Amino acid sequence: MPKTPAPLYEQIRQLIVAALAAGEWRPGDMLPSEAALAQRFGASPGTVRRALDELTAENLVERRQGSGTFVSTHSAPRQQFRFLRLVADDGEQGFTRELLGCRRMRATAAIAHALGLRAAEPVIEVRRLLHRRGRPVVLDELWLPERHFEGLSADVLAQHPGTLYALFETRFGVHMVRAEEKLRAVAAAPEVAALLRVGEGEPLLCVERLAYTYGDRPVEFRRGFYYTSSDHYSNELN
Amino acid sequence: MPKTPAPLYEQIRQLIVAALAAGEWRPGDMLPSEAALAQRFGASPGTVRRALDELTAENLVERRQGSGTFVSTHSAPRQQFRFLRLVADDGEQGFTRELLGCRRMRATAAIAHALGLRAAEPVIEVRRLLHRRGRPVVLDELWLPERHFEGLSADVLAQHPGTLYALFETRFGVHMVRAEEKLRAVAAAPEVAALLRVGEGEPLLCVERLAYTYGDRPVEFRRGFYYTSSDHYSNELN
DNA sequence: CAGTGGTCTAGACCACCAT
């Protein structure tokens, strides 16, 4: 236990996160004004503002002077490539998506462990390609706990025009908040090489991602193979 | 030009950065107290605090309740691996360093461009290996503008026990503030493979880094080859 | 023009650290 109780602004931050998790405000919605929140939580406006500043830094909300504070949404254009760091060497970021498959399966040990599931719990597997300039550059395989994504199918995926995370948000109420990635260089296995149209054994960037929703609950495990001959993974350190 | 002048806290932030760049306070030094800074800049303590909060978020300073605000330093244990994201799969982070060479040369076009130098300006090249558990896992090659690192030599490098960035800071007054990295998977070239003791053509993670000092001036260009069989590059997205 | 967030101030009180 902490010696001191968490500061008020942190308690308020957590209450707001809980409300977001409960769906009180959906992605894209406007939150009550600072004054209204201050009243609701019985704190001064400055303290509420501090809580909102933290949430802004975490990318959970977005503030627009003159209009209000809004719940972040992956449907916004700005969030399009929030978690996809592969950019073309000339700076281009766009991709076209090609769905390879979507099926129900039982979690492998590795997947269950990553997602915090019991062994062999049902998950949904999605496989797809991302193309740039007509060339496949990313092979993505991802696994989702079925209980959070009931009804996800190839049809649903095919009909949705936007990003996966935008779909998850609007259709399943699962908003991705942050992610951890592990990167490695690997040799292309035969099946992967064929899909990416590269030689077998060609070096690929293997990106494993664990994505979390509100309250730090992992809800997606993903493995991507990036072909980096004229693209690179871009990162900022500070 | 901005329609509105920058807010006061931002102006103060910039003044403090300028003072850091000028060496008024060196890494590890304590800054004047909030009250003293408020007096110096003719602002209220709250405004100075806001400026210091920004600098804290950028990792330029570090605040310790009860003792003061200090200039960040790469000599601190916490900063040991601030820019090195390669961790062993079991979480270990330590390395041992082996110097391969240090020489003066003229900047290639690529290096000059990255560092903002004129063509063929003199730079210092450093090459080294990082070992983990007795095995080489990183081959680093880096280039520094000679005018900022006059006197850097194999001897100087050999005698310094800590990280390169700690050395740059204490010996040359160059503090690294942030960096941009570009990652790719590549096949090991013969010379690289020999040094890392892997097969030729083995997939390696190629990490290009441009590191900046105060005022966003690039002062180091680096290329690393990471062997990622039981290590991975770890990244956080939000 | 009303409502929103953004800036800036002033000050009280607390927690922590060094001595």
Next chain:
DNA sequence: TGGTGGTCTAGACCACTGC
């Protein structure tokens, strides 16, 4: 015990947005 940063409050005024 004195000095430091950390929290919280209260309120004034400004800038921007949308109706």
